[in-house]
Amino acid sequence: MKRTFLAAILVAAAALPAAAQDKMQLRIGTEGAYPPFNSFDSDRNLVGFDIDIAKALCEEMNAECTFVTQDWDGIIPALRANKFDAIIASMSITPERDEIVDFTDKYYNTPPAIAVPKDSDLTEATAESLADIILGAQSSTTHANYAEAHFPDTELRRYGTPEEYKLDLASGRIDAAIDDVVVLSDWLDSEDGDCCKILTTLPIDPDINGPGVGIAVREGETELLEKFNAAIAAIRENGTYKAINDKYFDFDVYGD
Amino acid sequence: MSEFLPPILARYGDDLLDGFWITLQLVGLSIGFGIVLASLSTRARLSKRWWLRWLSAIYINLFRGTPLIAQLFLIYYGLGQFSGLWRTLNLWWFLRDPFNCAVLAFTLNTAAYQAEIFRGAVEAVPRGQWEGASALGLPRHIGFLKVIVPQAAIYALRPFGNEIILMVKGSAVASVVTVYDLLGETRLAFSDTFRFDVYFYAAALYLVLVETLRRVWNLLEARLTRHLDPASKQRMRRRKESVLEPVAS
Amino acid sequence: MDDSLLSLLRFGPQGWGDELLAGVRITLLLALATAPIGLVGGFLLALARRSQSARLRVPATIFTTVFKGLPELITLFIVYYGLSMLLSALLSLVSDVYVEVSSFLAGMIALGAVSASFASEVFLGAFAGIPKGQIEGAEALGLSRYARMRKVVLPQLLRLALPGLGNLWLVLLKDTALVSVIALPDLLRRTFVAVGATKEPFFFFFVAILIYFAMSLVSSVILGFLEARYSRGYAGR
Known part of the structure; x- marks a missing residue:
């Protein structure tokens, strides 16, 4: 008990490996x-x-x-x-x-992609078609930056974890979400993801995606x-x- | 002008001020709607019908006894789960927006605290005042409005000011459901730049707001109680706020 | 609420009952670990704020004003990110050891500072509530300064402060939920994990709220009992 308590409250410290180790x-x-x-x-x-x-x-x-x-x-x-x-x-x-x-x-x-609810009216992902919608992304990601640069008229909501935008996309609170195509496909192929589908894969922007x-x-x-x-x-x-x-x-x- | 500012403020200062404005709106709307809801539930709490008293007591204690952030999650994600139903009822336009969800959660929360303040204030008015009102032949509800409420309002003043300040502080949790209030903008600026000082500027804004409110409230109180003698002012200040009461009370 | 929903609360690998219970344990542990900081810190702050010396009074007053006025959430972020960065920067001067402030410790420090600030108000009020005659009587009996504090002031102070401190305990219990935002696996964070896996946000957040409410109710009952006990001999006052 005492040990777990200490482990929980004390600062974690780890020494850097010594260079001499084999x-x-x-x-x-x-x-x-x-x-x-x-x-x-x-x-x-x-x-x-x-x-x-x-x-x-x-x-x-x-x-x-x-x-x-x-x-x-x-x-x-x-x-x-x-x-x-x-x-x-x-x-x-x-x-x-x-x-x-x-x-x-x-x-x-891998390229970014956009996921939308299955009943979405969106057919393509251009700055015009996404102009009046709400787009979700994980904050501090290239995908959030991509949305800012390529869809300037779209309202962008940033979430701490992908879990949160998934909940909001499923409820329809946001109209679309942007993330890596592999991450989105993996989610949509699972049971959780039956609300939504991939709208389209986006071209890689080397300035943003590197x-x-x-x-x-x-x-x-x-x-x-x-x-x-x-x-x-x-x-x-x-x-x-x-x-x-x-x-x-x-x-x-x-x-x- | 901007060259005199620290770089982080030159770049994010406007965003922080936008966030500050959202914070003010969140607090103003919630406190305003809260007064209405709190008056209704105080009325129910003092009603002759037992089930109204119970309903109101359960609501008040449930919202005072649980964390605001959990209430916000229940309303934001919990109600969002039934978006199909809200669409049919034509209510989804309201619940869809994170700002509205935050105002709804904050209103329900602050109204519970306010109702408790109002009830305490009404009960603090001496019984003799009720008796005096009825001796004058005033109907009960007129006596309540004209005799009891003005005196209770003075008792409620100080705890009510505290409640506004608590709401300013509590409103910061809106940032966890993508509302870009002051803290929301701050977190965004931090995650873009990893510049930690942005938190200090936000903290300073919150402190200025809270201190201003506190001082304005003290002036207001001094003005509204200038007809009272010092001893009864002391009494009013000493009245402790009641601890959370069991539902059965 | 149908059976399939309730079965989500079962214990074991299929249900979330044991996860939520583990979260309750962290929530209570954090509140219990923080309360003494608030209590002792609040008492010391109150003493400093009553002090004749401005060198004690001014910093104590600034400390209380800041931590009473700041949103708890921003205090938490400042402690969590700021203290980690500060400690790492200091230590990097002397060694390569990495230091991280855990979310539990950050929660303890941030909520402790907030509770201590509010508790100092409670203690100040309680000091003011002790009749002057009590101190004068103790002086007349020739008690030392220390004995005066321990035998005369403290017992009455605690009785007067108990209702306010009880209130602060209830506030602290609720504020622990904020620490879930910096990834402490408390009740609320674990509820979120359950929501992510089951897509049943309404049910799980409602259950979490009922659990918090139960903790508040039990605390109120215990506090009421304590207050009654410490007010023995003061009936009718």
Whole structure:
């Protein structure tokens, strides 16, 4: 009792791994609320594409990895504050983020898409057709930025978690939601998602979506960055990436 | 002008002020509608019909005894679940909007607290005043309006001012259901920039609002009670607010 | 409410009963851990605000004004994000250790500061309610300053402050729900998880409200009993 209480109230502290150890120790930060990329299964285990890729990369780098979960809003500050050493959480490489953290090469790149209720009158997603509707997005995401840039006349509501916009899209409180096409499809294919459908996939905007999704490390950690890049290239080469890709998707998420 | 401001305020200052205006609207509307609902439920609470008294007591205690944020979730997500029904009843235009949901939740919440304040104030008026009114041959409801209510209003003044301040503070929870009030705009600015100082500017705005209200209220009270002697003013201030009462009372 | 809805509250892997109960435990734990901070902090603040020395009085008054006036939610964000950033910045000067303020600790600090500020008002009122003659009597008996406080002032102070402090406990219990916004797995946060999985928001938020109400009612009954007990010998006053 006493121990759990202390654990609950006391600050969490973890020492940085000593460089001299034979196996590199790495702490990987992720969100755990973004299926099918990273989420918890019913036994509270982390699962998903990001998690499997992370494990494969750690194996390739001969590193011992532990996962740390963190709310999306606070994930970059937590990396910078040394809560973990890398973010593997479907984070798009954007110029703003690139200013405060360093990114590896991309490890996947999928386009954004728009989901609407099944009985929606919308037939296309243009700035005009979406002008008078309410669009939901997760806050601090490239998808929220995409909506701001491409649909300037649309009312944008930002939610802390995808769960909240899903509830509001199901009730019809918002007319549409924007997120990664894979994330939306995964939700709509499940029992929960029978309210809604994909309206359309949107073209990738390199200025906003960047070159794709990468791994973030603290600025200046060049050695770690290069190890990750080498590992990404290696699993692309040796078939591990394809095996993980095929476990989750029936198309190639790496992009061109 | 803007070059004299800290960078975060130059970029987000207007948004914060927009949010501040939304906060004022949330509080003003909820307190206003709350007075109406609270008067009705005070009437029910003092009614001769037992079931009206019970209904009103259950409502008052339920809303005073549970967190505002949970009430807001019940109204926002809970009522949203039945959007089909509201569409048929032609009420969805109202419940669809997060601002309206927040005003509805805040009104129900503040009315419960206000009703308790009103009831306490009516009961604080000495019995002799009722008797005096009826001795003058005034019908009960006229006596209530002309004799009891003016005196009760003075007793209610201070706790009512506190309730407005509590509503200003409580209104910040609207930001969790996508209402862009002062705290909502602040959270947005923070998630865009990770600049923490934006919270301090928002905090300063809230403090200015609360302190202004408090001072204005003190002046108002001094003015409305200038006919009272110091001893009865003291008595009024000392009256403690009642603790949550069991429903059965 | 049909059977299928009620069955959602079953304990075990299919139902959400055990999850909600675990949330109740966190809610109560947070309130119980915070209450002593409010009580002791409020008493010390009241002493400081009554002090002759402006060096004690002014900071204590500013502290109370700020934490009574700020929305609890913004206090919570400032403590949660601000303290983490501050501690990390300070520690990064000396070592690479990462420090995070857990949501439980942030809740304790933020709600503790708020409760202490309101409790100081209650104590100030109670100090004013102790008749002057009591102190003079104690002085006449030749009691020391400390003995005066412990034997004469404190017992009466607690009796006078009890109703106000009881009220603050009820406020604190409700305010713990705000900490769910910074991811503390309390009753409200777990209710949200259940809502996400079942798509039954009305049912689950209603159940959560009834549970909060039950906690308030039980607290009121206990407080009423305490008040009656501590007012023995003051019948009719």
